[in-house]
Amino acid sequence: MEDAKVPGLSIAVVRGNRIVWSRPFGIRNVATGAPVDDRTVFEAASLGKPVFAYAVLRLASRGTIDLDRALFSYWAYPDIAGDPRVAQITAAMVLSHTSGMENWRGDDGLNLIADPGTSFSYSGEAYLFLQRVVERITGRGVAEVVRNEVLRPYGMTSSFFLWSRAAEADYAVGTDGAGNPVEKYKPSIANVAGGFHTTAGDYARFLIAVMQGRGLSDAVRKRMMKPAVKLSVGEGKDPDWVGWGLGFALQYSRGEGIALWHWGDNDIFKAYMVAFPEEKTAVVYLANSVNGLSIRNEIITDTIGGTHPAFSWVRYPQIRKGSRR
Numbered sequence: 001m002e003d004a005k006v007p008g009l010s011i012a013v014v015r016g017n018r019i020v021w022s023r024p025f026g027i028r029n030v031a032t033g034a035p036v037d038d039r040t041v042f043e044a045a046s047l048g049k050p051v052f053a054y055a056v057l058r059l060a061s062r063g064t065i066d067l068d069r070a071l072f073s074y075w076a077y078p079d080i081a082g083d084p085r086v087a088q089i090t091a092a093m094v095l096s097h098t099s100g101m102e103n104w105r106g107d108d109g110l111n112l113i114a115d116p117g118t119s120f121s122y123s124g125e126a127y128l129f130l131q132r133v134v135e136r137i138t139g140r141g142v143a144e145v146v147r148n149e150v151l152r153p154y155g156m157t158s159s160f161f162l163w164s165r166a167a168e169a170d171y172a173v174g175t176d177g178a179g180n181p182v183e184k185y186k187p188s189i190a191n192v193a194g195g196f197h198t199t200a201g202d203y204a205r206f207l208i209a210v211m212q213g214r215g216l217s218d219a220v221r222k223r224m225m226k227p228a229v230k231l232s233v234g235e236g237k238d239p240d241w242v243g244w245g246l247g248f249a250l251q252y253s254r255g256e257g258i259a260l261w262h263w264g265d266n267d268i269f270k271a272y273m274v275a276f277p278e279e280k281t282a283v284v285y286l287a288n289s290v291n292g293l294s295i296r297n298e299i300i301t302d303t304i305g306g307t308h309p310a311f312s313w314v315r316y317p318q319i320r321k322g323s324r325r
Contacts, residue, residue: 001026004291004319005179008036008172011285012204013303014275017212019204021303028172028288031181041158041171041197042286043185045264047271048161048196049127052142053095053247054210055149056134057224060091061217065137067092067246075136077129080110088116091130095246096228099126120229120244124193131192143190154209159198161190167197172288174268179289182268194266203273203284210248210260211277224248225258225277232313242313253307261310263293272296274308294319 001009007030012022024036059065071077071094072087080086085100093099093116100114101123114121131142138145143161151159158167163186174182187195213221227243227250234240240253248260257278264271270292275282283303287293293316300308 001295003321004289004294006287006289006291006295007175007179008040008288009285009292010036010038010040010042010200011283011299011303012200014204014208014211014282015280017208017280019201019208022201022204024200028170029181030175030179031173036172037170038201039158039170039199041164041167041199042271042288043172043174043266043269044196044198044203044271044286045194045266045269046124047198047203047262047264047273047284048192048194050210050247050260050262051150051159051196051206052127052131052146052192054206054215055146056091056095056130057220057246058149058215059134059138059145061215061220065091065134067095067220067223071129071133074133077132079105080112080129083112085112085116089126089129090117091133092223092228092246093117094123094126094130096120096244097122097126098229098244099123099129101126101129120231127193128191131190141190142192146192149215150206150209153215155205156198156202159196159202159206161187161192161195161197163187163197171197172269172286174266175289176268177290185266198286200284200286203286204282207260207273207275207282207284211275211280211282220246225250225260232309234309240307240309242309249310251308251310253309256306259306259308261308263296263314265293272300274300274304274310276304276306291319 008026028036100116230243232242261274273284
């Protein structure tokens with residue numbers, strides 16, 4: 001952290017489906033000097049995508065939503081209704097980032113950049129489309145849906161998509177490349193693509209539930225772990241690969257098998273998680289710095305070891321211990 005100029009970090013490690021080690025480090029607010037503690041809430045960015053996705057998978061397990069039914073048959077999204085290909089997009093495509101929708105709309109509006117179901121295109125906009133469909137199917141706001149389906153059942157008492165008054169007492173403030181504090185974003189509108197806030201302990205409890213497949217049918221759980229698309233494949237008879245299932249990125253390596261993983265990057269907040277369901281092992285960390293992912297490789301390998309093909313797919317310049325910036 002010192003070498004990479006990361007002021008604050010919180011981390012939790014899971015083994016045998018229980019949190020075996022959890023530690024706060026450093027400063028949550030460089031302006032006040034307030035330290036990070038176990039209750040400090042961090043902006044987790046895209047680590048919220050798997051949380052929302054798991055709520056959708058629970059709904060699918062009960063038949064509330066059909067993962068392979070066109071989303072337009074539930075609700076016609078006016079922002080992109082002009083492209084007839086939109087009628088092909090399903091929840092499974094959104095969760096595997098194969099919807100064909102661009103990540104974020106530009107000045108010319110929201111567009112498709114590929115035919116649905118044909119290729120990988122990471123898309124926050126697609127998650128917002130699915131968010132609105134879920135709200136119409138359930139008749140509830142997405143924050144309530146996620147709270148009922150994931151946060152309450154798995155004991156995530158300090159996690160939310162809408163800013164909580166309770167968080168005012170203990171939240172992390174992000175820092176820019178110069179180490180200066182940046183005004184805190186406090187979401188008043190739920191955004192499942194990037195507005196999630198949580199603690200390391202809460203997210204570790206979520207990963208325990210995910211590795212157990214709690215609340216999912218066997219068919220949905222197997223599909224969550226199966227690559228809908230492979231993005232990087234190594235060489236040899238049993239090559240390592242990186243791909244995407246439903247709601248989670250996947251990686252496979254010889255010896256470790258399949259792991260679920262994801263990263264979070266809202267510029268001044270960074271986060272990373274990886275979970276090995278067969279080994280019942282996982283780690284998650286949250287950092288309040290633009291440099292937070294520059295210590296990813298050493299943190300993950302020091303805590304749980306293993307081989308991580310995802311490191312080569314989502315690349316961030318890495319700071320090694322002792323190499324001061």
